[in-house]
Amino acid sequence: MTEDNAVPRRGFLAGVGAGAAGLALSGHGTAYAAPASGGAPDTTFSRMFPSLPAFGANTNAMQAALLDIGRRGGPLDAADDLAAGPVALITDPAKSLNNPDNPTHTAGTTFLGQFLDHDMTFDAASRLGVATDPATSPNGRVPLFDLDSVYGGGPVTTPMFYDPADRAKFLVESGGLFEDLPRGSGGAAIIAEPRNDENMVISGLHAAFLLFHNRVVDWLRDRPEPPEEVFAAARRLVTRHYHWIILKEFLPQIVGQAVVDRILTAGRQFYKPNHAGMPVEFQGAAYRFGHSMVRPSYRANLAGDQGQPFFGFVFDPAGEGQADPVDLRGGTRAARRFIGWQTFFDFNDGQVKRNKRIDTRISTPLFTLPLGIIPGHTSPTSLAQRNLLRHLTWSMPSGQAIAAYMGTPVLGDAAFPELTAYNLKLQKNTPLWYYVLREAQLQQDGLRLGAVGGTIVAEVFLGLLELDPSSWLNQRPDWRPTLPSRVAGDFRMVDLLTFAGVDPASRGQ
Structure with missing residues (x-):
């Protein structure tokens, strides 16, 4: 549920060249060994299916059709009963009849997915609906799960993110009941990835990662670790546990364990670059499936609002300009603006809430995004419209063409009856994002991605891990988590949050 931010992240590297002896500089300024397959990660976007044609012509009629499909009240709008309020939309399923819950996901899956997105891809330059060659468009993030978005x-190089009293640790502030990101006088977060302050949940997750690193520093010092090596050792240990969560928890949830096992065993068939890169079919379409999982409202915490739970729409126009907004937008600080993680991940206390299913129903608040999170603060404000226009930006192939190329079942015209009225053959040549959502709905009952979406997402995820020379998959394939956890040799998001000290038990909430 993110919009790419228009602030470039590579500016401080201007004029810095690659190191010698096979070393290269990543976008965060850290030298690393180039993958054995050759070369440093791509700095621009790429194509996963370069031989396939665009799904349709970039005409006025096509743009008008995509805008109509993605408008509020259009075929993608779940028509949630916003008038009922944020509490009823959680407690009364009748208020969101078109927007069913996913019993296999917790609400935190959405925001972990957003955090991962912000760590590997960042389109800072392309324009919606304007045809752009991916090879000429820079990716403002390193296409690896290297946590440059945090570090x-x-x-x-970037001391403003770190504690001046202890440079091995991040600067973390409060101001509410619990932790908050460090902020400037205007409320903007002082962090490496500004998009991680778009909403309260993602900003809370970023703060949790800051505290996780800081606790790892303390854990290493107790061992003890040589002082000059503590920061590097902590980052390495944090990243390894992060990769474990990606591979063992997040990816199986969204594509299914069988798909992960198949690709690990048989190898990647379609994402096969010589070095890590970011294909637009993933960045601009398939990985945006997470927008369908967003709830219209959330319980941010259990007792932060003057002793009562804080409920809010994910975005609400009424929150615009408020010092303590009624919704869950980021960019500000107040006592109640913190995350109670028992809502988002399962601590076995009966408090966890669920994601929405992956389908062609998008929660209604996402059709009116705050201008502050949109690059250039320009229209359209509908997230669905913006996603669909990106298919014209990147001249992406249709879902049907990719399914045929993969040799997987192709959804027929009958799967898209609502698209026939546009008289552009969109039911035969469907924009990939729309196709991936409908495919998940029809093939997997919305619980996980279908054949095309699951293959694209899983192959890119596994490829980025396999092409990272510092990944434990490359350095130590037999590695197992070493930090304290509920199950020895395993590590999940609840373990990370517990170790960071932001879990319900640590807070007494």
Whole structure:
């Protein structure tokens, strides 16, 4: 549920070249060994299916059709009963009849997915609906799960992110009941990835990662670790546990364990670059499936609102300009603006809430995004319209063409009856994002991605892990998590949040 931010992240590297002896500089300024398959990660976007034609012509009629499909009240709008309020939309399923819950996902899956997105891809330059060659468009993030979105350039290159009293640790502030991101006088977060302050949940997750790193530093010092090596050792340990969560928890949830096992065993068939890169079919379409999982409202915490739970729409126009908004937008600080993680991940206390299913129903608040999270603060404000226009930006192939190319079942015209009225053959040549959502709905009952979407997402995820020379998959395939956890040798998001000290038990809430 993110919009790419227009602030470039590579500016501080201007004029810095690659190191010698096979070393290269990533976008966060850290030298690493180039993958054995050759070369540093791509700095621009790429194509996963370069031989396939665009799904349709970039005409006025096509643009008008995509805008109509993605408008509020259009075929993608779940028509949630917003007048009922944020509490009723959680407690009364009748208020969201078109927007069913996913019993296999917790609400935190959405925001972990958003956090991962912000760590590997960042389209800072392309224009919606304007045809662009991916090879000429820079990716403002390193296409690896390297946590440059958290670490920036490290304490020497980007000291503003770190504690001046202890440079091995991040700067973390409060101001509410619990932790908050460090903020400037205007409320903007002082972090390496500004998009991680778009909403309260993603900003809370970023703060949890800051505290997780800081606790790892303390854990290593108790061992003890040589002082000059503590920061590097902590980052390595944090990243390894992060990769474990991606591979063992997040990816199986969204594509199914069988798909992960198949690709790990048989190898990637379609994402096969010589070095890590970011294909537009993933960035601009397939990975945006997460927008369908967003709830219209959330319980942010159990007792932060003057002792009562804080409920809010994910975005609400009424929150615009408020010092303590009624919704869950980020960019500000107040006592109640923190996350109670028992709502988002399962601590076995009966408090966890669920995601929405992956289908062609998008929660209604996402059709009116705050201008502040949109690059250039320009229309359209409908997230669905913006996603559909990106198919014209990147001249992406249709879902049907990719399914045929993969040799997987192709959804027929009958799967898209609502698209026939546009007289553009969209039921035969469906924009990939729309196709991936409908495919998940029909093939997997919305619980996980279908054949096309699951293959694209799983192959890119596994490829980025396999092409990362610092990944434990490459360095130590037999590695197992070493930090304290509920199950020895395993590590999940609830373990990360517990170790970071933001879990319900640590807070007494």
